[in-house]
Amino acid sequence: MITFDHVTVQYDAAADPVLRDIDLTVEEGELCLVVGHTGVGKSTLLGAVNGLVPHFTGGTLFGSVTVDGRDTAHHPPRELADVVGVVGQDPLDGFVTDTVEEELAYSMEQLAVPPETMRKRVEETLDLLGLADLRHRALHELSGGQQQRVAIGSVLTAHPRVLVLDEPTSALDPTAAEEVLAAITRLVHDLGVTVLLAEHRLERVVQYADRVLYLPGDGRAVSGAPADVFRTTTIAPPIVELGRHVGWRPLPLSVRDARRAAAPLRARLAATPVPSARPAITGAQQPSVLDARAVSVRYRGQALPAVREVDLELRGGETVALMGRNGSGKSSLLWALQGSGQRTGGTVRVSHWPPPKSSPEGPARDPGSVSAAQARRLVGLVPQTPTDLLYLESVKQELDQSDAESAVGAGPSARTVLDRLAPGIDDGAHPRDLSEGQKLALVLAIQLCAAPGVVLLDEPTRGLDYRAKAELTRICDELAAEGRAVVVSTHDVEFVARTADRVVVMAEGEIVADGPAADVVVSSPVFAPQVAKVLAPLPYLTVDQVRATEPGEGGRP
Template structure:
């Protein structure tokens, strides 16, 4: 169905090809998962399937890509629309109409499909994707999971034989992600659609994959069955990492299979003290009081109440994960705490800056990774990285953005560059920020915002587009901020990241904070929010693979 024959892709001024001599054959009806580090070329590989690469992205493509017998070199995307359906990382960005039904019909209108056929296909797609009750709903009022299903449906009405999905669950809560993946697997099993899917949150999708395509980072590609490829891949979900650590063979790809293999490991760890998931931090802060205190915060968007009487105290040296379903009010609360967003009622008070209250916290703030003279501009007190971080980028090169961040923050030249290299090493300074992948662009914005070492750091879905090593680097940076007396709030659907990074979890539902407490207590109590190691090793209280690794090392040392 999809064939790459000695395909290489090189962009102008690039030091090396993104893809080099790729030979790949994907059969009809396969669900093929594309994996690899951030920036290795996954989006380029996907774009080559429908001709976006190189017809619209530029660059040079050598070799031959064929889809259902059509050579993409001679068929631009518009001539492949009836064969290949593409859903990008941000489905809402591709909507061109106002309602669900209109969006499902739009692609067929462009293909001049007869009206009676269009009506029939719209009805079939509404039923297939569970959208019938939403047919007249405005697209802007849908949840993230509903928008993702509409985006998939809008390309399915053309009856493509291939579906290309780029990060389909990156913006979704766990329940919505399960709904979307259930839809995708149904397309594969019931309709024989070939699905090519790139995803960083592998723990959500790996169990459904028939084949793994691994981009190795040097332009090369390897493919094979998931258990074989993940034995040596440089990215892997927690269930695979745990299987590698325990020496399980074959490697489990689902929590169910891992629990069956984990009985000896659970017996070995029973009674063993569970190491802390996060490093212990020395006491910091301004006299024990909160750095930020919110009382009775109300946010309305038109007639919709997004946040209802929210109360929240944020303390120095603490990392808080803000979780909940799509549309529960997390982003609205963050913007209200920052001060740039609307707030119809309530108060938000920020403690005096550490420069104005000399002491241990000030001294800590001037040391380490985020040290240096603190900026007295807006980012110096409360910083916010939004869900669309590219909105904060306006200069022509990565180097210019980083230099501007250093100047505004009053830090030494190269300070922001050092933060970026911890998050996503190897980004060329001459690169235009808009040419970066989603993950690398996010890393750049994080570096720009964190350069000022603000007292309160608000991150809205910061792990979108980040691979596992980049998330580990982000966890290290978040811990460094907390250790130096800042408070960090992370709105996230990434339960594995929350388990590793957060001291505390606050859960929102319908605009209210319905649960707030220690991470282990909150996330393990909900199947939707429990990380994979917790599900595999329950009733033991392990949240991360790293905790298991350290516990096993303690056992080995005791002997």
């Protein structure tokens, strides 16, 4: 179905090819998982399948890419639209209509599908992806995860033979991600659709893959069975890392397979104390920096409030994970706490940070009742799409503007903060040309330049690989060590296991759980990380905890 014949892709400004001499065949009805660190060429490889590379991205393509008998060098994307469906990282970039139902029908209209067939396919897709209740909703009113499902559905209605997905579950909660992946798997098994899927959250998708295509970063591509390829990759989900450490063969790719192999390991671990997944929480000994009482948010036209009388206290020195399904009110709550979002009821009081020596608690103020500049000094928020806050032509201009708005004097400049978070970013680089991790670091530096005591991050791991997420964990730890309160709204349970001291779970605008991370996530079948599921009932969350207790067994068969 898809054939790469000695394919090399070279961009004009790059010293080395992004892809080098790739020979690959993906068969009909195969789910091929594309893995690799950020910047190794995954998006370029996916773009070559529907002709975006090189027709729209520039550069030079050597060799040939053939899809269902059509050479992409001679068929631009519009001539492959009936064969290849593509869903990018940001669903908003691909929307062209106003409502869910209209978006699902749009691609079929362009392909002149008969109206009676269009109606049937729209209904099937609404049911397949759980969108029936949203059919008349405006796209801009949907949560990020709901938008992602609509983007996938708008492609599926055209019934393509090849489906190309770039991080399809990045904005979805665990349950919604499982539903989408189950739907994709049905397309592969029942309809013979060929799927090429790139994803950083490998723990979600690796068990569904028929083949793994690993890009090590030197332009090559290593293709093979998942268990064989992951034996030597530098990027792997926690369950594979655990299998490597213990020496399981073959490597388990699902929790079920790992539990079957883990009985001896559980018996050994049960005889030793469990090391902590996180340093001892310091927030309980720190003063409160934010106190929210009865916070409510209701949007015009919505029957139910997005946030319903929420009470939340944040203390300096703790990292809090805010979790819950898509549409539970997490983002609405963060914006209400920051002050620029809508708030229809309740109070938010934020103390000055660092606390003045004369008054340890500091003068508490409501960020919604002060100027934007003053609100930034109280609460800094990084939105789901960091580029929403980047509007200038270079990194230096963004940093200089931040310094001017924050009235930097005795405190560190935005460049100083950025170099600490992500050193080596060129002043002259355009902000939108940076990697997802670099964009996040730049926006975080801009926000931290104002020295807020509360830092809110909305889905910050979206688009980040495991290495970049480990760096984000380090950043959160440093912010907490300075005495700030950090809140991370996320669906990434593995990141929560490594980063959070406390977990707050929301549902239908209300807080339904609030407690230490280990207690909340281990007790939840939805939010438990892979290691917790494999080693239950033992309270292990991460592979690092196992490494601290159990010496590696190398290649023991």
